[in-house]
Amino acid sequence: MSPHVLYPPISPYTTGLLDVGDGHQVYWEVSGNPDGKPAVVVHGGPGSGSSPVYRRYFDPTRYRIVQFDQRGSGRSTPHVSDPAADLSTNTTWHLVADMEALREQLGIDRWLVFGGSWGATLALAYAETHPSRVSELVLRGVITSRRSELDWLYNGGARQFFPDAWERYVELVPPSARGDLLVAYRDLIEGPDRELAERAAVAWSAWEGALVSIAPQAGFVAQYSDPRFAVAFARIALHYFTHGAWLDEGQLIRDAHRLAGIPGHIVQGRYDVVCPPVTAFELHRAWPDSELTLLDGAGHAITDPGVSAALRRATDTFAGQETPSSAEPNEASNSARA
Numbered sequence: 001m002s003p004h005v006l007y008p009p010i011s012p013y014t015t016g017l018l019d020v021g022d023g024h025q026v027y028w029e030v031s032g033n034p035d036g037k038p039a040v041v042v043h044g045g046p047g048s049g050s051s052p053v054y055r056r057y058f059d060p061t062r063y064r065i066v067q068f069d070q071r072g073s074g075r076s077t078p079h080v081s082d083p084a085a086d087l088s089t090n091t092t093w094h095l096v097a098d099m100e101a102l103r104e105q106l107g108i109d110r111w112l113v114f115g116g117s118w119g120a121t122l123a124l125a126y127a128e129t130h131p132s133r134v135s136e137l138v139l140r141g142v143i144t145s146r147r148s149e150l151d152w153l154y155n156g157g158a159r160q161f162f163p164d165a166w167e168r169y170v171e172l173v174p175p176s177a178r179g180d181l182l183v184a185y186r187d188l189i190e191g192p193d194r195e196l197a198e199r200a201a202v203a204w205s206a207w208e209g210a211l212v213s214i215a216p217q218a219g220f221v222a223q224y225s226d227p228r229f230a231v232a233f234a235r236i237a238l239h240y241f242t243h244g245a246w247l248d249e250g251q252l253i254r255d256a257h258r259l260a261g262i263p264g265h266i267v268q269g270r271y272d273v274v275c276p277p278v279t280a281f282e283l284h285r286a287w288p289d290s291e292l293t294l295l296d297g298a299g300h301a302i303t304d305p306g307v308s309a310a311l312r313r314a315t316d317t318f319a320g321q322e323t324p325s326s327a328e329p330n331e332a333s334n335s336a337r338a
Contacts, residue, residue, distance in 0.1 A: 005308040006056040018105055020098045022089035027075035028068040028102055032060040037319055038108045040066040042115030042123045047236030049074025057311050062319040068102055070095050073232055081231045083194065087239045092246045096126050103133060112318055116140035116302065117275060121245060128258040137264035138314045141272055141300045142280040144252040145245035149279060154182050158211060158273050165210035172200050186238040198227055201234035211273045214299035256286035264290040265314035267307060269298030
């Protein structure tokens with residue numbers, strides 16, 4: 001076994017496109033051991049698409065690792081970077097149904113569900129809807145899409161820590177429209193001026209890129225500022241968040257009792273400015289079968305100190321093995337996308 005935190009890179013042994021209706025084809029892939037313990041990775045964003053690095057959080061000899069790109073993102077079609085792509089059938093509950101369709105397509109009875117940031121929201125929505133299909137949950141950087149969480153990130157709370165990045169974030173928005181920046185940015189990105197829409201998508205995404213790590217890094221801002229990534233990321237996320245992710249306020253913590261009997265591990269950076277740890281703490285209190293790891297040296301990024309080690313410990317534990325205590329962080333090629 002590698003002495004590093006992450007398992008070595010691997011490639012999928014099978015891929016496909018699943019027709020989920022409404023004109024959508026969802027890209028999926030499977031790697032690891034075909035006879036291993038099933039696990040599904042729920043990517044963040046929404047709209048970022050899955051990443052090869054997530055395979056490396058699972059022992060490939062013990063896990064059958066399923067990844068998919070949510071509607072409109074990654075290699076799923078149609079891609080929302082096309083302004084003509086319709087978002088009306090792209091909601092939380094469509095994605096929950098897509099996960100069930102994929103599970104059935106792959107002949108899986110129960111699977112471990114692994115998700116961070118928006119992926120934690122969707123993982124919880126799925127698990128609370130289909131608890132009998134979830135063997136365990138591993139969550140990171142938890143957000144449940146409550147209005148208080150969204151306002152903290154997008155409407156001024158995090159400004160207290162990043163006033164310089166905030167100035168760049170609001171620059172394109174007229175002062176009269178800054179009462180709700182989610183709505184203002186949605187209107188810019190869905191507006192007829194395509195050049196302005198792209199600039200707005202980059203500005204909106206770069207704001208999150210500036211906050212994602214415990215120590216702001218130019219590389220993260222550049223990653224989020226790539227126009228193709230930014231347009232999809234911003235367009236889908238704004239569609240979701242201006243609709244409250246089609247969840248009742250507080251629904252996912254209110255309904256955490258539905259997770260009874262499902263073991264879980266929550267990994268949370270103490271200084272996560274994107275998804276402050278109070279949400280992870282409240283979820284843990286409402287879900288007695290969960291374990292919470294608060295990392296004092298970490299923010300939101302999966303590459304922040306201790307995050308990768310804690311996530312691998314969780315997946316190793318649920319595979320019935322122990323992580324070597326000599327493990328050291330291996331930051332090479334890790335993605336910090338939400």
